[in-house]
Amino acid sequence: MHTVRIWDLPTRLFHWALVVCVIGLVLTANIGGNAMTWHFRFGYSVLTLLMFRAIWGLVGGRWSRFVSFIYSPAALMQHLRGESPTTHSVGHSPTGALSVFALLLVLLAQVTSGLFADDEIAFAGPLTALVSGNTVSMATGYHKEVGKLILIGLVVLHLLAIGYYKKVKKTDLIGPMIHGDKALDAAVAPSRDTAGSRILALCIFGLCAFAVNRLINWGAGSGF
Numbered sequence: 617m618h619t620v621r622i623w624d625l626p627t628r629l630f631h632w633a634l635v636v637c638v639i640g641l642v643l644t645a646n647i648g649g650n651a652m653t654w655h656f657r658f659g660y661s662v663l664t665l666l667m668f669r670a671i672w673g674l675v676g677g678r679w680s681r682f683v684s685f686i687y688s689p690a691a692l693m694q695h696l697r698g699e700s701p702t703t704h705s706v707g708h709s710p711t712g713a714l715s716v717f718a719l720l721l722v723l724l725a726q727v728t729s730g731l732f733a734d735d736e737i738a739f740a741g742p743l744t745a746l747v748s749g750n751t752v753s754m755a756t757g758y759h760k761e762v763g764k765l766i767l768i769g770l771v772v773l774h775l776l777a778i779g780y781y782k783k784v785k786k787t788d789l790i791g792p793m794i795h796g797d798k799a800l801d802a803a804v805a806p807s808r809d810t811a812g813s814r815i816l817a818l819c820i821f822g823l824c825a826f827a828v829n830r831l832i833n834w835g836a837g838s839g840f
């Protein structure tokens with residue numbers, strides 16, 4: 617067996633920070649009232665994390681890069697028939713990749729609609745002033761009635777898939793998302809996870825946080 621670094625530290629931190637934020641978002645949305653201040657903060661954090669992940673998908677460790685888990689429909693069918701080459705289960709498998717892209721896109725839609733949503737009582741997203749009332753209504757409707765349900769559905773599917781891998785396929789996916797390493801039959805190239813790459817990730821994350829801060833202030837009228 618070969619122990620190989622698959623998930624670099626920035627990807628793992630991204631994942632678990634995302635989990636904390638999504639749980640925080642669901643809780644604060646249900647509590648309402650003053651907790652909405654934290655709902656906004658968690659939302660801005662998710663936007664920062666998504667921006668970071670979009671960039672890290674281009675420059676991050678080998679197995680975190682989008683190119684390593686973009687599969688053709690033929691590869692997906694092959695995987696569903698159980699005939700995938702072992703290289704397709706090193707990082708995200710074809711079905712795992714589908715769920716990752718779906719989660720990232722639905723989270724982006726949820727955060728974006730939140731920026732334009734208005735509860736018409738006390739809380740309005742920071743970009744509501746930039747668009748028409750009709751757009752605000754549509755964004756609010758999607759955010760509260762549609763996106764939320766799709767997101768919860770995808771998270772449940774995500775957890776069921778991980779449970780299925782554990783129970784049926786006897787494959788632990790959670791451990792590698794915590795410590796980063798997988799024990800593989802063949803030696804494959806690892807993800808870069810050095811001090812240098814982690815510092816790069818921190819700089820990218822800082823820039824993303826700055827961009828989100830500017831975006832929010834732009835909506836509040838203090839200029840970009």
Ligand code: HEM
Nearest residue numbers: 631634635638639707708709712716719720771789790793
């Ligand atoms: C709010 C809930 C969650 C969200 C939104 C979420 C989202 C994601 C995303 C976006 C990825 C892809 C990571 C990347 O490549 O950037 C991922 C992967 C993963 N997540 Fe989650 N996740 C959630 C909860 C959990 C929980 C609770 C667990 C563990 C019990 C978990 C275990 C994993 C594992 C093991 C992978 C890697 C799967 C693979 O090997 O393809 N996730 N998750």
